Protein backbone atom coordinates (compact mmCIF):
# COMPACT_ATOMS: atom_id res chain seq x y z
CA UNK A 1 0.00 0.00 0.00
CA UNK A 2 2.67 2.49 1.09
CA UNK A 3 4.74 1.56 -1.93
CA UNK A 4 1.91 2.17 -4.37
CA UNK A 5 1.14 5.55 -2.79
CA UNK A 6 4.83 6.49 -2.87
CA UNK A 7 5.08 5.54 -6.52
CA UNK A 8 2.03 7.60 -7.47
CA UNK A 9 3.33 10.57 -5.46
CA UNK A 10 6.74 10.36 -7.12
CA UNK A 11 5.19 10.33 -10.59
CA UNK A 12 3.00 13.30 -9.69
CA UNK A 13 5.94 15.28 -8.32
CA UNK A 14 7.97 14.47 -11.41
CA UNK A 15 5.23 15.61 -13.76
CA UNK A 16 4.25 18.75 -11.87
CA UNK A 17 7.65 20.07 -10.82
CA UNK A 18 10.02 18.59 -13.37
CA UNK A 19 12.12 16.97 -10.61
CA UNK A 20 14.34 14.37 -12.23
CA UNK A 21 15.44 12.05 -9.44
CA UNK A 22 13.62 9.02 -10.85
CA UNK A 23 15.38 9.43 -14.18
CA UNK A 24 18.76 9.74 -12.43
CA UNK A 25 18.01 6.64 -10.38
CA UNK A 26 17.43 4.68 -13.59
CA UNK A 27 20.79 5.96 -14.90
CA UNK A 28 22.60 4.94 -11.72
CA UNK A 29 21.12 1.43 -11.72
CA UNK A 30 22.84 0.90 -15.05
CA UNK A 31 26.03 2.71 -14.14
CA UNK A 32 26.78 0.59 -11.10
CA UNK A 33 27.10 -2.37 -13.49
CA UNK A 34 29.32 -0.62 -16.05
CA UNK A 35 32.79 -2.07 -16.54
CA UNK A 36 35.33 -0.02 -14.60
CA UNK A 37 36.98 1.26 -17.78
CA UNK A 38 33.77 2.73 -19.15
CA UNK A 39 33.07 4.37 -15.81
CA UNK A 40 36.57 5.90 -15.69
CA UNK A 41 36.22 7.36 -19.18
CA UNK A 42 32.86 8.85 -18.25
CA UNK A 43 34.16 10.29 -14.96
CA UNK A 44 37.14 11.81 -16.69
CA UNK A 45 34.86 13.58 -19.17
CA UNK A 46 32.67 14.93 -16.35
CA UNK A 47 35.75 16.09 -14.46
CA UNK A 48 37.21 17.84 -17.52
CA UNK A 49 33.91 19.67 -18.02
CA UNK A 50 33.80 20.67 -14.35
CA UNK A 51 37.39 21.94 -14.33
CA UNK A 52 36.80 23.87 -17.52
CA UNK A 53 33.68 25.44 -16.05
CA UNK A 54 35.57 26.32 -12.83
CA UNK A 55 38.45 27.87 -14.73
CA UNK A 56 36.17 29.92 -16.98
CA UNK A 57 33.61 31.13 -14.44
CA UNK A 58 34.95 30.86 -10.86
CA UNK A 59 37.45 33.59 -9.82
CA UNK A 60 39.29 31.47 -7.26
CA UNK A 61 39.85 28.53 -9.63
CA UNK A 62 40.97 30.87 -12.40
CA UNK A 63 43.64 32.16 -10.01
CA UNK A 64 44.72 28.62 -9.14
CA UNK A 65 45.11 27.61 -12.80
CA UNK A 66 46.94 30.86 -13.58
CA UNK A 67 49.32 30.22 -10.71
CA UNK A 68 50.03 26.73 -12.04
CA UNK A 69 50.48 28.18 -15.51
CA UNK A 70 48.07 25.52 -16.74
CA UNK A 71 44.60 25.19 -18.20
CA UNK A 72 42.12 22.35 -17.68
CA UNK A 73 42.86 21.24 -21.25
CA UNK A 74 46.43 20.44 -20.17
CA UNK A 75 45.16 17.85 -17.69
CA UNK A 76 45.42 14.39 -19.19
CA UNK A 77 44.28 12.02 -16.44
CA UNK A 78 42.67 11.78 -13.05
CA UNK A 79 46.18 11.84 -11.56
CA UNK A 80 46.60 15.43 -12.72
CA UNK A 81 43.81 16.43 -10.38
CA UNK A 82 46.42 16.18 -7.60
CA UNK A 83 48.12 19.26 -8.97
CA UNK A 84 45.27 21.35 -7.58
CA UNK A 85 45.44 22.45 -3.94
CA UNK A 86 42.81 20.97 -1.59
CA UNK A 87 39.82 23.19 -0.98
CA UNK A 88 39.38 23.79 2.73
CA UNK A 89 36.56 24.93 4.98
CA UNK A 90 38.67 27.91 5.92
CA UNK A 91 38.99 28.86 2.25
CA UNK A 92 35.18 28.90 1.95
CA UNK A 93 34.99 31.07 5.06
CA UNK A 94 37.54 33.53 3.79
CA UNK A 95 36.83 33.60 0.07
CA UNK A 96 33.25 32.32 -0.18
CA UNK A 97 32.13 34.66 -2.97
CA UNK A 98 35.18 33.95 -5.11
CA UNK A 99 34.23 30.27 -5.13
CA UNK A 100 30.84 30.90 -6.70
CA UNK A 101 30.45 30.54 -10.46
CA UNK A 102 29.65 33.70 -12.42
CA UNK A 103 27.83 31.66 -15.09
CA UNK A 104 24.03 31.65 -15.25
CA UNK A 105 22.80 28.57 -13.41
CA UNK A 106 20.92 25.63 -14.91
CA UNK A 107 18.00 26.11 -12.53
CA UNK A 108 17.11 27.23 -9.01
CA UNK A 109 20.09 27.38 -6.65
CA UNK A 110 19.81 27.16 -2.88
CA UNK A 111 22.23 28.42 -0.26
CA UNK A 112 22.94 25.88 2.49
CA UNK A 113 25.13 25.64 5.52
CA UNK A 114 26.63 22.68 7.36
CA UNK A 115 25.70 24.45 10.57
CA UNK A 116 28.94 23.39 12.14
CA UNK A 117 27.90 19.79 11.74
CA UNK A 118 31.59 19.04 11.52
CA UNK A 119 32.33 21.39 14.38
CA UNK A 120 32.77 24.20 11.87
CA UNK A 121 30.29 26.11 9.77
CA UNK A 122 30.52 26.01 6.01
CA UNK A 123 28.33 27.71 3.45
CA UNK A 124 27.74 26.35 0.01
CA UNK A 125 25.42 26.55 -2.99
CA UNK A 126 23.69 23.69 -4.70
CA UNK A 127 21.42 23.59 -7.73
CA UNK A 128 18.31 21.53 -8.24
CA UNK A 129 19.89 19.01 -10.57
CA UNK A 130 22.56 18.19 -8.01
CA UNK A 131 19.93 17.96 -5.31
CA UNK A 132 17.94 15.45 -7.37
CA UNK A 133 21.06 13.47 -8.19
CA UNK A 134 21.94 13.27 -4.49
CA UNK A 135 18.47 12.04 -3.74
CA UNK A 136 18.73 9.41 -6.48
CA UNK A 137 22.06 8.22 -5.05
CA UNK A 138 20.47 7.84 -1.61
CA UNK A 139 17.61 5.84 -3.07
CA UNK A 140 19.93 3.61 -5.04
CA UNK A 141 21.87 2.58 -1.95
CA UNK A 142 18.59 1.79 -0.16
CA UNK A 143 17.46 -0.37 -3.07
CA UNK A 144 20.52 -2.54 -2.44
CA UNK A 145 18.65 -3.76 0.62
CA UNK A 146 15.21 -3.73 -0.94
CA UNK A 147 14.30 -0.52 0.88
CA UNK A 148 12.07 1.62 -1.35
CA UNK A 149 9.74 4.58 -0.76
CA UNK A 150 6.85 3.07 1.12
CA UNK A 151 9.03 0.79 3.27
CA UNK A 152 7.99 1.51 6.85
CA UNK A 153 10.91 3.43 8.30
CA UNK A 154 11.32 4.91 11.77
CA UNK A 155 13.75 7.80 11.85
CA UNK A 156 15.24 8.62 15.25
CA UNK A 157 16.66 11.99 14.43
CA UNK A 158 17.00 15.56 15.63
CA UNK A 159 13.76 16.66 14.06
CA UNK A 160 12.22 18.70 16.82
CA UNK A 161 14.81 21.48 16.98
CA UNK A 162 15.36 21.87 13.26
CA UNK A 163 13.34 24.38 11.34
CA UNK A 164 10.22 22.36 10.77
CA UNK A 165 10.08 20.82 7.31
CA UNK A 166 7.45 22.11 4.92
CA UNK A 167 3.91 20.79 5.20
CA UNK A 168 4.31 19.10 1.82
CA UNK A 169 7.46 17.31 3.04
CA UNK A 170 5.69 16.14 6.19
CA UNK A 171 2.73 14.87 4.20
CA UNK A 172 5.07 13.07 1.81
CA UNK A 173 6.80 11.35 4.73
CA UNK A 174 3.51 10.36 6.31
CA UNK A 175 2.12 8.91 3.09
CA UNK A 176 5.29 7.03 2.25
CA UNK A 177 5.69 5.34 5.61
CA UNK A 178 8.40 7.49 7.19
CA UNK A 179 7.93 8.29 10.83
CA UNK A 180 10.10 10.72 12.81
CA UNK A 181 11.08 10.53 16.46
CA UNK A 182 13.05 13.26 18.19
CA UNK A 183 16.43 12.18 19.49
CA UNK A 184 16.97 15.11 21.85
CA UNK A 185 16.32 15.57 25.51
CA UNK A 186 15.03 12.08 26.01
CA UNK A 187 14.89 10.38 29.39
CA UNK A 188 13.95 6.82 30.31
CA UNK A 189 10.22 7.55 30.13
CA UNK A 190 10.59 9.05 26.66
CA UNK A 191 12.47 5.99 25.53
CA UNK A 192 9.76 3.72 26.91
CA UNK A 193 7.19 5.77 24.98
CA UNK A 194 9.37 5.58 21.86
CA UNK A 195 9.31 1.81 22.01
CA UNK A 196 5.54 1.74 22.65
CA UNK A 197 5.04 3.82 19.53
CA UNK A 198 7.58 1.81 17.57
CA UNK A 199 5.72 -1.39 18.47
CA UNK A 200 2.50 0.08 17.11
CA UNK A 201 4.23 1.48 14.02
CA UNK A 202 6.07 -1.79 13.31
CA UNK A 203 8.96 -0.35 11.28
CA UNK A 204 10.83 -2.56 8.85
CA UNK A 205 13.80 -0.21 9.04
CA UNK A 206 15.25 2.09 11.69
CA UNK A 207 17.46 5.00 10.69
CA UNK A 208 19.42 6.88 13.37
CA UNK A 209 22.74 8.04 14.78
CA UNK A 210 24.75 5.16 16.23
CA UNK A 211 25.31 6.88 19.60
CA UNK A 212 21.74 7.81 20.44
CA UNK A 213 20.25 4.59 19.05
CA UNK A 214 22.61 2.53 21.19
CA UNK A 215 21.79 4.66 24.23
CA UNK A 216 18.05 4.09 23.73
CA UNK A 217 18.40 0.41 22.85
CA UNK A 218 20.50 -0.34 25.92
CA UNK A 219 17.90 1.28 28.16
CA UNK A 220 15.03 -0.57 26.45
CA UNK A 221 16.86 -3.91 26.59
CA UNK A 222 17.31 -6.67 24.05
CA UNK A 223 13.86 -8.19 24.52
CA UNK A 224 12.01 -5.01 23.59
CA UNK A 225 14.41 -4.27 20.72
CA UNK A 226 13.94 -7.72 19.24
CA UNK A 227 10.16 -7.58 19.63
CA UNK A 228 10.10 -4.80 17.02
CA UNK A 229 11.21 -7.30 14.37
CA UNK A 230 13.08 -4.70 12.28
CA UNK A 231 14.97 -6.19 9.37
CA UNK A 232 17.58 -3.47 8.91
CA UNK A 233 19.23 -0.53 10.66
CA UNK A 234 20.83 2.42 8.92
CA UNK A 235 23.24 4.59 10.80
CA UNK A 236 24.79 7.83 9.62
CA UNK A 237 26.01 11.27 10.76
CA UNK A 238 28.67 9.76 13.02
CA UNK A 239 31.49 7.28 12.70
CA UNK A 240 30.31 3.70 13.30
CA UNK A 241 32.84 1.69 15.27
CA UNK A 242 32.86 -2.14 15.11
CA UNK A 243 31.90 -2.71 18.79
CA UNK A 244 28.92 -0.35 18.39
CA UNK A 245 27.79 -2.11 15.22
CA UNK A 246 28.07 -5.51 16.92
CA UNK A 247 26.13 -4.41 19.96
CA UNK A 248 23.33 -2.84 17.88
CA UNK A 249 23.09 -5.95 15.70
CA UNK A 250 22.86 -8.13 18.79
CA UNK A 251 20.25 -5.93 20.48
CA UNK A 252 17.95 -5.68 17.45
CA UNK A 253 18.80 -8.98 15.78
CA UNK A 254 19.18 -7.14 12.46
CA UNK A 255 22.12 -6.07 10.30
CA UNK A 256 23.45 -2.51 10.55
CA UNK A 257 24.36 -0.59 7.39
CA UNK A 258 26.73 2.31 7.71
CA UNK A 259 26.02 5.25 5.44
CA UNK A 260 28.65 7.92 5.11
CA UNK A 261 26.99 11.17 4.09
CA UNK A 262 27.46 14.90 4.54
CA UNK A 263 25.42 18.03 4.01
CA UNK A 264 27.79 19.12 1.25
CA UNK A 265 27.48 15.93 -0.82
CA UNK A 266 24.63 13.74 0.40
CA UNK A 267 25.57 10.04 0.44
CA UNK A 268 29.30 9.64 -0.20
CA UNK A 269 29.59 5.89 0.45
CA UNK A 270 27.30 3.18 1.73
CA UNK A 271 27.78 -0.36 3.07
CA UNK A 272 27.53 -3.12 0.50
CA UNK A 273 25.05 -5.79 1.64
CA UNK A 274 27.00 -8.52 -0.16
CA UNK A 275 30.66 -7.65 0.31
CA UNK A 276 32.94 -5.89 2.74
CA UNK A 277 33.18 -2.15 3.12
CA UNK A 278 31.28 0.79 1.66
CA UNK A 279 30.78 1.49 -2.03
CA UNK A 280 31.75 5.01 -3.04
CA UNK A 281 29.28 6.97 -5.19
CA UNK A 282 31.72 6.97 -8.11
CA UNK A 283 29.08 8.16 -10.56
CA UNK A 284 28.76 11.48 -8.70
CA UNK A 285 31.96 12.00 -6.76
CA UNK A 286 35.68 11.53 -6.97
CA UNK A 287 36.85 10.50 -3.52
CA UNK A 288 40.62 10.58 -3.10
CA UNK A 289 42.21 8.95 -0.08
CA UNK A 290 45.33 10.90 0.85
CA UNK A 291 48.49 9.46 2.27
CA UNK A 292 48.29 8.12 5.74
CA UNK A 293 50.36 9.96 8.34
CA UNK A 294 51.37 6.55 9.66
CA UNK A 295 52.71 3.76 7.47
CA UNK A 296 49.36 2.06 7.38
CA UNK A 297 45.97 3.31 8.36
CA UNK A 298 43.55 5.94 7.27
CA UNK A 299 44.33 8.84 4.96
CA UNK A 300 42.42 12.07 4.65
CA UNK A 301 39.50 12.16 2.24
CA UNK A 302 39.34 14.76 -0.54
CA UNK A 303 36.08 14.97 -2.43
CA UNK A 304 35.24 16.39 -5.85
CA UNK A 305 31.57 16.77 -6.77
CA UNK A 306 31.11 16.11 -10.49
CA UNK A 307 27.57 17.49 -10.54
CA UNK A 308 27.37 20.79 -8.68
CA UNK A 309 28.36 23.72 -10.89
CA UNK A 310 27.07 26.81 -9.01
CA UNK A 311 29.89 26.37 -6.49
CA UNK A 312 32.29 23.65 -7.56
CA UNK A 313 33.73 21.48 -4.80
CA UNK A 314 37.11 20.34 -6.06
CA UNK A 315 39.37 18.26 -3.80
CA UNK A 316 37.41 19.40 -0.78
CA UNK A 317 38.99 18.50 2.52
CA UNK A 318 35.98 17.16 4.39
CA UNK A 319 38.06 16.51 7.52
CA UNK A 320 37.31 12.81 7.72
CA UNK A 321 39.79 10.01 7.20
CA UNK A 322 39.26 6.64 5.55
CA UNK A 323 40.92 3.40 4.47
CA UNK A 324 40.59 2.33 0.82
CA UNK A 325 39.65 -1.25 0.01
CA UNK A 326 41.21 -2.72 -3.11
CA UNK A 327 39.88 -5.51 -5.32
CA UNK A 328 36.55 -6.40 -6.88
CA UNK A 329 33.46 -6.73 -4.70
CA UNK A 330 31.54 -10.04 -4.84
CA UNK A 331 28.35 -8.07 -5.55
CA UNK A 332 29.63 -7.24 -9.04
CA UNK A 333 29.30 -3.47 -8.70
CA UNK A 334 32.20 -1.69 -10.30
CA UNK A 335 32.27 1.24 -7.88
CA UNK A 336 35.26 1.65 -5.58
CA UNK A 337 35.19 0.84 -1.89
CA UNK A 338 36.33 2.15 1.47
CA UNK A 339 37.07 -0.35 4.21
CA UNK A 340 36.20 2.14 6.92
CA UNK A 341 35.69 5.81 7.61
CA UNK A 342 36.72 7.61 10.69
CA UNK A 343 34.51 10.60 10.67
CA UNK A 344 33.24 12.73 13.41
CA UNK A 345 32.61 11.10 16.68
CA UNK A 346 29.80 12.38 18.83
CA UNK A 347 29.05 11.15 22.29
CA UNK A 348 25.71 11.33 24.03
CA UNK A 349 25.40 13.99 26.71
CA UNK A 350 23.18 13.01 29.67
CA UNK A 351 21.95 15.72 32.03
CA UNK A 352 21.75 15.34 35.84
CA UNK A 353 17.98 14.83 35.35
CA UNK A 354 18.72 11.85 33.07
CA UNK A 355 17.81 13.47 29.76
CA UNK A 356 19.96 12.33 26.86
CA UNK A 357 21.08 14.50 23.95
CA UNK A 358 22.64 12.99 20.83
CA UNK A 359 25.77 14.85 19.74
CA UNK A 360 24.11 16.48 16.73
CA UNK A 361 21.96 18.40 19.22
CA UNK A 362 24.76 20.93 19.61
CA UNK A 363 25.13 21.34 15.87
CA UNK A 364 21.49 22.30 15.67
CA UNK A 365 21.61 24.59 18.70
CA UNK A 366 24.59 26.43 17.22
CA UNK A 367 23.30 26.59 13.65
CA UNK A 368 21.41 29.91 14.08
CA UNK A 369 24.66 31.41 15.37
CA UNK A 370 26.67 30.37 12.37
CA UNK A 371 28.19 33.79 11.78
CA UNK A 372 29.18 34.06 15.43
CA UNK A 373 30.78 30.63 15.89
CA UNK A 374 33.47 29.24 13.64
CA UNK A 375 34.05 26.01 15.47
CA UNK A 376 33.07 24.35 18.71
CA UNK A 377 33.79 21.50 21.05
CA UNK A 378 31.64 20.29 23.92
CA UNK A 379 33.08 18.19 26.71
CA UNK A 380 31.06 16.75 29.57
CA UNK A 381 33.59 16.10 32.30
CA UNK A 382 31.15 15.63 35.16
CA UNK A 383 27.55 14.51 35.40
CA UNK A 384 26.57 18.14 36.08
CA UNK A 385 29.04 20.11 33.96
CA UNK A 386 29.77 20.72 30.32
CA UNK A 387 32.65 22.76 28.97
CA UNK A 388 31.92 24.48 25.68
CA UNK A 389 34.91 25.74 23.72
CA UNK A 390 34.10 28.17 20.94
CA UNK A 391 36.19 29.73 18.20
CA UNK A 392 34.42 33.08 17.71
CA UNK A 393 33.42 34.19 14.23
CA UNK A 394 32.93 37.67 12.76
CA UNK A 395 29.53 38.22 14.42
CA UNK A 396 30.61 37.16 17.91
CA UNK A 397 29.56 39.50 20.74
CA UNK A 398 28.61 39.38 24.43
CA UNK A 399 24.95 39.35 23.32
CA UNK A 400 25.49 36.24 21.21
CA UNK A 401 27.25 34.60 24.13
CA UNK A 402 24.31 35.35 26.40
CA UNK A 403 21.85 34.01 23.84
CA UNK A 404 23.80 30.79 23.42
CA UNK A 405 23.94 30.32 27.18
CA UNK A 406 20.20 30.91 27.43
CA UNK A 407 19.41 28.29 24.78
CA UNK A 408 21.71 25.73 26.40
CA UNK A 409 20.29 26.50 29.83
CA UNK A 410 16.74 26.03 28.60
CA UNK A 411 17.46 22.71 26.90
CA UNK A 412 19.93 21.16 29.33
CA UNK A 413 18.07 22.12 32.50
CA UNK A 414 18.90 24.13 35.63
CA UNK A 415 21.35 21.68 37.21
CA UNK A 416 23.90 21.57 34.42
CA UNK A 417 26.89 23.86 34.95
CA UNK A 418 27.72 25.58 31.67
CA UNK A 419 31.31 26.60 31.26
CA UNK A 420 31.78 28.57 28.03
CA UNK A 421 35.29 29.41 26.93
CA UNK A 422 36.42 31.34 23.86
CA UNK A 423 39.55 29.94 22.21
CA UNK A 424 41.60 30.67 19.08
CA UNK A 425 41.74 27.13 17.85
CA UNK A 426 40.50 23.61 18.59
CA UNK A 427 43.30 21.25 17.65
CA UNK A 428 42.49 17.75 16.34
CA UNK A 429 43.66 14.79 18.39
CA UNK A 430 47.08 13.32 17.53
CA UNK A 431 45.34 10.46 15.69
CA UNK A 432 43.76 13.02 13.38
CA UNK A 433 40.41 12.08 14.82
CA UNK A 434 38.04 14.91 15.49
CA UNK A 435 35.88 14.62 18.53
CA UNK A 436 33.80 17.62 19.24
CA UNK A 437 31.07 16.29 21.46
CA UNK A 438 32.86 14.32 24.09
CA UNK A 439 31.53 12.65 27.20
CA UNK A 440 34.10 11.68 29.76
CA UNK A 441 31.40 9.87 31.72
CA UNK A 442 32.04 6.23 30.91
CA UNK A 443 28.49 4.87 30.72
CA UNK A 444 27.26 7.30 28.09
CA UNK A 445 30.08 6.82 25.63
CA UNK A 446 29.06 4.31 22.99
CA UNK A 447 32.49 4.32 21.43
CA UNK A 448 34.21 3.99 24.80
CA UNK A 449 37.37 1.97 24.67
CA UNK A 450 37.69 2.33 20.90
CA UNK A 451 41.12 3.61 19.89
Ligand SMILES: [Zn+2]
Pocket residue numbers: 272273274275279329330331332333
Ligand atom coordinates in the same frame (compact mmCIF):
# COMPACT_ATOMS: atom_id res chain seq x y z
ZN1 LIG B 1 29.59 -4.68 -3.27
